[in-house]
Amino acid sequence: MSIATTANAPPQAFPSALSAVLRPLKGLRIVLPFAMVVAIWWAIKWHWALDDRVLASPAQVAIAALQLGNRGILADYAATSLRMMGIAALISALIGVPLGFAIGANRVVARALEGTLRFLQGISGVAWLPLAIIWFGFSDTTKLTVVIYTLVVPIIVNTIVGVRAIPENYVLALQSLGASRLRIMWDVYLPGALPSIVVGLRLGMGYGWRALIAAEMLVRRGGLGDLIFGARTFSQIDRIMVGMVLIGTLYIIVDRLLVQPIETMTLARWGVLRK
Amino acid sequence: MSGAVDKIEVAGFRHFFQSESGPVQATSIIDLRIQAGEFVTLVGPSGCGKTTLLKAIAGFIKPSEGRIFCNGRPVTGPGRDRGVVFQELAILPWRTVRRNIGHGLDIAGTKPAERDRIVARLIDLVGLRGFEDRYPHELSGGMRQRVAVARTWAADPDVILMDEPFAAVDAMTRLTLQEELARLCATTNKTVFFITHGVEEAVFLGDRVLVMTRRPGRIKAEIAVPRRTPGGRDWESFTADPEMQAICEQVLRLVREERGATLVAGDGASVVPAA
Numbered sequence: 368m369s370i371a372t373t374a375n376a377p378p379q380a381f382p383s384a385l386s387a388v389l390r391p392l393k394g395l396r397i398v399l400p401f402a403m404v405v406a407i408w409w410a411i412k413w414h415w416a417l418d419d420r421v422l423a424s425p426a427q428v429a430i431a432a433l434q435l436g437n438r439g440i441l442a443d444y445a446a447t448s449l450r451m452m453g454i455a456a457l458i459s460a461l462i463g464v465p466l467g468f469a470i471g472a473n474r475v476v477a478r479a480l481e482g483t484l485r486f487l488q489g490i491s492g493v494a495w496l497p498l499a500i501i502w503f504g505f506s507d508t509t510k511l512t513v514v515i516y517t518l519v520v521p522i523i524v525n526t527i528v529g530v531r532a533i534p535e536n537y538v539l540a541l542q543s544l545g546a547s548r549l550r551i552m553w554d555v556y557l558p559g560a561l562p563s564i565v566v567g568l569r570l571g572m573g574y575g576w577r578a579l580i581a582a583e584m585l586v587r588r589g590g591l592g593d594l595i596f597g598a599r600t601f602s603q604i605d606r607i608m609v610g611m612v613l614i615g616t617l618y619i620i621v622d623r624l625l626v627q628p629i630e631t632m633t634l635a636r637w638g639v640l641r642k
Numbered sequence: 643m644s645g646a647v648d649k650i651e652v653a654g655f656r657h658f659f660q661s662e663s664g665p666v667q668a669t670s671i672i673d674l675r676i677q678a679g680e681f682v683t684l685v686g687p688s689g690c691g692k693t694t695l696l697k698a699i700a701g702f703i704k705p706s707e708g709r710i711f712c713n714g715r716p717v718t719g720p721g722r723d724r725g726v727v728f729q730e731l732a733i734l735p736w737r738t739v740r741r742n743i744g745h746g747l748d749i750a751g752t753k754p755a756e757r758d759r760i761v762a763r764l765i766d767l768v769g770l771r772g773f774e775d776r777y778p779h780e781l782s783g784g785m786r787q788r789v790a791v792a793r794t795w796a797a798d799p800d801v802i803l804m805d806e807p808f809a810a811v812d813a814m815t816r817l818t819l820q821e822e823l824a825r826l827c828a829t830t831n832k833t834v835f836f837i838t839h840g841v842e843e844a845v846f847l848g849d850r851v852l853v854m855t856r857r858p859g860r861i862k863a864e865i866a867v868p869r870r871t872p873g874g875r876d877w878e879s880f881t882a883d884p885e886m887q888a889i890c891e892q893v894l895r896l897v898r899e900e901r902g903a904t905l906v907a908g909d910g911a912s913v914v915p916a917a
């Protein structure tokens with residue numbers, strides 16, 4: 368008891384005074400590493416006096432970003448990528464979640480398919496590009512196929528994990544209350560597996576975004592992958608790097624501002640409740 | 643009543659589980675009849691097949707041999723005529739107390755007003771007023787178990803099957819829950835089949851106490867418990883009653899014969915047969 372109180376008291380006193388000072392620094396803590404990357408980038412450029420055709424300086428990239436941004440080109444390419452990602456995420460969830468339930472609801476089936484799913488996970492979405500291009504040409508369908516494939520496997524796997532983790536008693540109890548299969552699906556499996564499904568979705572979005580950029584580089588027809596690969600033809604280093612920075616930035620924005628809040632929300636709402 | 647068919651009839655039940663190393667016999671042949679309004683308790687050593695018998699009556703497992711009837715009709719699967727309160731917790735963590743207790747009524751399509759009335763009455767009965775909108779993780783173990791009991795009661799099944807419902811609850815809370823259950827049964831006149839490890843609990847609650855042998859278990863003894871004050875069962879008068887204490891001792895002796903026998907092989911014998 369006495370140990371607990373003495374251990375608890377001081378942290379109470381310190382942060383109240385310190386945190387007021389430290390709070391603005393929190394933003395800095397995230398920005399600082401980025402600033403250091405830029406600084407290193409700049410230092411490399413200066414130290415070896417690299418030609419602009421090899422590496423653009425951060426300033427040049429910023430200028431190129433402003434120019435492209437002003438003409439609406441960046442927004443156009445970025446919108447194409449984001450739209451693809453959105454469509455792919457939606458379709459993947461619509462396919463992956465029911466499939467995951469169907470597989471996860473049966474232990475034997477889940478065990479039997481474990482190896483196959485792992486095998487498919489091993490073949491990255493990008494490895495499907497050659498086949499997809501042969502089947503669907505250089506089209507949006509090809510991109511979607513690759514990205515949906517990339518997204519859907521982690522969603523299926525995590526849905527299965529979520530379903531398998533639901534205590535059998537929950538299901539038996541509802542059966543004894545006269546619940547139909549559909550009712551049990553809706554009242555037990557879906558809420559029970561939700562936190563895991565969201566984790567799968569978030570993982571999938573990460574893989575899917577990378578796969579999309581790769582697919583855009585090969586298929587072209589818009590998107591940030593197209594932007595940077597197109598810029599290569601004319602050795603527009605600054606453009607390439609603008610695109611790269613934007614790819615990373617958009618990923619952070621989508622992940623942190625959209626997917627992670629959903630995950631935190633479901634985990635807080637359901638995850639803690641499951642314990 | 644009027645000499646009608648038994649609520650529950652178990653005829654020539656015997657069960658084997660399939661395991662990696664071949665079939666495991668969970669029970670010997672069991673015959674059992676439970677009349678309407680009767681409170682039957684079952685005690686026996688760990689692993690003797692109590693839960694197996696209960697699960698078969700609930701319709702969760704198909705008997706390897708023998709037949710089970712509820713109200714004269716063969717049991718083919720779980721149904722809302724047989725409510726179950728589980729050994730481990732089985733209320734849904736993502737539903738509030740109110741929504742858990744009303745779950746069976748929701749499934750049955752009871753009108754919301756009627757459902758709320760029944761739920762409110764049960765919340766009072768199990769002493770959870772003021773906790774209606776809490777989630778299970780915000781409750782104590784005893785309170786959660788009361789939610790589970792109330793959920794089963796609210797669905798108004800013909801028969802209530804309880805598998806060591808108070809095993810995970812602290813001793814003091816258990817006494818209260820037992821008294822509450824006795825009162826609840828006296829007021830609603832339910833048919834109850836109740837599994838326990840506690841000899842006193844079995845005698846306190848039961849109109850009839852069944853004792854099982856060690857695995858593969860069969861019912862080796864049956865002790866009727868005369869009940870002089872059906873409404874007002876409490877632990878003070880129970881412990882002060884020499885007749886009740888004599889019955890407790892009798893049951894304890896019967897159980898200990900089995901415990902003694904299992905001690906040689908150890909409780910592990912219920913999993914792997916001793917060489």
Ligand SMILES: Nc1ncnc2c1ncn2[C@@H]1O[C@H](COP(=O)(O)OP(=O)(O)OP(=O)(O)O)[C@@H](O)[C@H]1O
Pocket residue numbers: 659660661666667668686687688689690691692693694695857911912913
């Ligand atoms: N699903 C299963 N597969 C294989 N064996 C099982 C299974 N369920 C139970 N058994 C075995 O059947 C026997 C009876 O189990 P059961 O759960 O009915 O015992 P119990 O009397 O309820 O024990 P306890 O008092 O510890 O709850 C045990 O030996 C157990 O190991």
Ligand SMILES: [Mg+2]
Pocket residue numbers: 692693694729805
């Ligand atoms: Mg048991």
